[in-house]
Amino acid sequence: MALLGAHCGANSSSLRNLATKRSAPQLCRAAPAPTVPNETALPAGGPGAKYAAGQCTKVPVKNIRNFSIIAHIDHGKSTLADQLLLKTNTVAERDMVEQFMDSNDIERERGITIKLNSARMRYTDSQGELYALNLIDTPGHVDFAYEVSRSLAACEGALLVVDASQGVEAQTLANVWLALENDLEVIPVLNKIDLPGADPDRVISEIEDIIGLDCTDILKVSAKVGLGIDDVLEAIVKRVPPPKNTVDKPLRALIYDSYYDAYRGVICQFRVVDGSVSRGDRILMMNTGKEHIVDEIGVLAPNKVTVDTLYCGEVGYMAAQIKSVKDARVGDTITLSKNQAQEPLPGYVEVQPMVYCGLFPTDSNQYQDLRVALDKLQLNDAALRFEPEISTAMGFGFRCGFLGLLHMEIVQERLEREYNLQLITTAPTVIYKCVTADGQELMINSPADLPEPQKRRSMAEPYVRLEMVTPTDYVGNLIELATSRRGEYQEMRYLTENRTTLVFDIPLAEVVTDYFDVLKSRSKGYASMEYQMIGFRENDLVKLEIKINGEPADALSVITHRDNSYKLGKQLVSKLKELIPRQMFKVPIQACIGVKVIASEQIAPYRKDVTAKCYGGDISRKKKLLSKQAEGKKRMKALGRVEVPQEAFMAVLNLDND
């Protein structure tokens, strides 16, 4: 507490200042200090070389430890990371921003990590040996499962941080499985042991039972008060294996993160797996085939410190005048153009957006601004897709593809905050696969693009494996929830006496709506969930169209399972009946599949306004009322002759499934 005390109360402006300071091109360029006797025998910048007054001191491969931290939200990942930075004097206390690793406002507010940050730390162990510890951060959300897997692939070990009072959560599980798949040494750490609610024995048995980790030497810490941090550092050195020394092989470096910097183009963060890479090298991205010349390499300590060369086992960053993150994708392998590796590193996947929504500016004049903003975000976000979309209800906007709901929210929030755009977001939908009568396979992200029923041979939708970890009391509720959302029961595992994992295969479409919120409310907030894609599956999917006064309301069309369509159709029309103001004529509202009307309602015509007099010549109130009404009308979207308030579209698009 005392360590962070001075900064805990730091206001947001100082947070921002520091964040800016870090991201600014602040270089500590220093000549390597010739301190090691035999230096001439060493390759430039090899073990013993010092950069930035020793902030980065090179060590032999055997003294490098690459690790990440796996934890559920709020279990203390960032706080622990901060403590490690402090204890190793990587960051001075006076420069400490609470939760240093989460650098943008959205991350700090949500307590999750979106963009990765790495930190190289100098650590001298109890025997006086100098080590370089590389903490590689992982994004904390399922939307970024691929990025997580690549970050873990860059490590040899991982700290599994579990809240001593909360226990193991679904998200933790998924990431631990990923770590074990990548052969990482997983070191369990119990955090928050100082809290009154801590129940270390129960949580230890959970970790042993569920994950099967040996907890004999479990570390007990309180990251918040700085308790047990030395033990953590010692354990990293002792238990995490060093990287293999393959310095003689051709270069293979794994990109685990890349982001766009307005001054230097894309900055890649990478782990050198084989060989070495130096400033001035001509490099080749093995999967995308792009070539670049490295004009800067360095390490993050955690400020950028430029170095001459990075050797196998080391973690660093490079700038190579790369124009867009699309050309330096996460998971790609960097090799040298002149001395190419035979095979790229395994595990590269080009991520496919799975969730789509429409983004429309509230003010149609902001359309161009929105395009520019999306272009800029895309420079930094290879997973973001967008294409123009025109809707009678919403006007001009973009159909955007995201990895998942959180990714969508983040993009939306950045557009609103960083680009000052006012946006309307339509309900998220998933991507569908449609095989046409002539055998063509189409990926459909908007109901409008769906071919007519007679031109379709089959329709398939993405499925996920959903794991819900819940106190046993809520198992019934959650089974009911998953089943009502077309989930197929797979298995149930009793983690401990009172905690259970439920596994379902379920259409992603059912999960991307309000599933998480309902899960939380049906478990009084105790359950957590995690899912991963398991592929597409054919289903009886139909396009449900809404007609208002006979006019199709394209913004309200949805693709849905036939079994859901009747209920959904009924909900949609009755909601619209509530929301569309009475018009001066009768307005039928219908839900249709093809030409078949499956649900309908009618709005009775409306006959009268308030006719109040303008008393005593005071017309101002009446005029205000009419002007307000007129303003409202300008925001109305006319559908044929029916004026529909935009709010009605929004409310319908946010229709919940309960």
Place this chain on the structure above:
Amino acid sequence: MQVAQHSMLKPSSWFRSLQPTTKLCTPSVSNLDRGSKRGGRGLVTLGRQPEVPAANHLSNLTLECPPSTLQQQQQQQQQQPTSAYLHLPFCKRKCFYCDFPVEAVGMKTEAQRVQQRMQDYVKLLCKEIKAMQPLNDAPLKTVYFGGGTPSLVPPDLMARILDTLHHHLRIEPQAEVTLEADPGTFDAPRLRAYMDLGINRISMGVQSFDEGLLKACGRPHDLREVYRAIEAVHASTIPSWSLDIISGLPRLSMDSWRHTLQEAIHAQPSHVSVYDLQVEEGTPFARWFSPGSAPLPDDDNTATMYAAASATLQDAGYEHYEVSNYARPGHRSQHNQVYWRCLPCYGFGLGAASYVEGRRFSRPASMPKYKQWVEDFASPDSKSRGVPGLSQPPDSQEERMLDAVMLRLRTADGLDMRSFASEYGADAARRALTALEPHFQDGLVLAVHEGRAPTGPTNLGSLHDQLVNARGVRLADPDGFLLSNHIISDVFAALSALE
């Protein structure tokens, strides 16, 4: 004309001293220099143009001032107020639906304390009148005492107000002078006393001919007093009088409404106002009821009541000349038409709104604040220079245009599109008509012609042409009137898109 028992009252000097001559009163305030120079133009306003050959007359004027100035002056001329509204806030008690500035004085209105309050208020009101810079060359043509219950103010105090008004702004002998009067506050002699002061029109708030509803509204009178008041009005032989009723009251049934309409007609008023109840924020009704739901009649029922009122009253010979107003021929409210024609009007008293020098201004609605405002307004170093609201800019062209749309479309005369176009531009006129076109098609808007009845859509030519070729437009009765907000706000939306 005179009634002996009231002769001890101080007679209203303006009414007695003024013979119906053509002699004009020139403005007494010299700081209105343009006023004194333009004495002759008052004639035009009064329709008493000197008999100078037209051409000669024009050339004279043209010689005197360049055409642009002439035009300007004519505009200013049009903007001179010749009407005044005066607010008398006293009521026995405040009705449950009322949100006007009212001072409840209790049922014992003759009590010394109450009379003192009225005297103090009238003093304040007269102070405000005297502080007003006279802006009219011609004497006032309409004066309206609204409230509150102005008939609670005794004739001697009314005389004081009218004298002050006449001395300061002049009142035309034939001016329409209206007094709002509630049942239970007057008898025939009292009415005649008011008439001696020049009051020649009564507007009586009856609201309902259903005893239960009068109670439910918190009216300070019962049905018996209503009938007595009607008798008193007839006995007074006042030349013009209006009767107010309210539709849409809680638990009002269609039968009860028909009865109220019949009784209203039976009373033979020269004018009827039918107001649809509006539940105003901050009133007891707002606490008890929500609009459109029981016990208030629903919208469909109140729409039916409105239509029934319109049909019944027109059958009985009343012209439906404004959304809420009906008149026998020659008995339209001259004063209220000033508002609907967007003409300027003086306003005096608690919460009163004035429209002078292009500025709409509402006085404070709380007594202490109003008092303070009058003190400031009347003080010699006041920045207002005798014109309320002078610190604000005058209403813009656009504001005036919206006023015209909103107010004119409330009337049966409708909006004259030719003068609208010449005043606000052809583009604005075109937009307004385009916004009205779908309503024309639906029969909610009619085309108004010169010398013949308004028409709905026909097969002759496009709808647009039919509207463009008409002299003007009006809302259809009753369906268009019922949807006036909707239709007018459509025009507002179309016009505000001009920017």
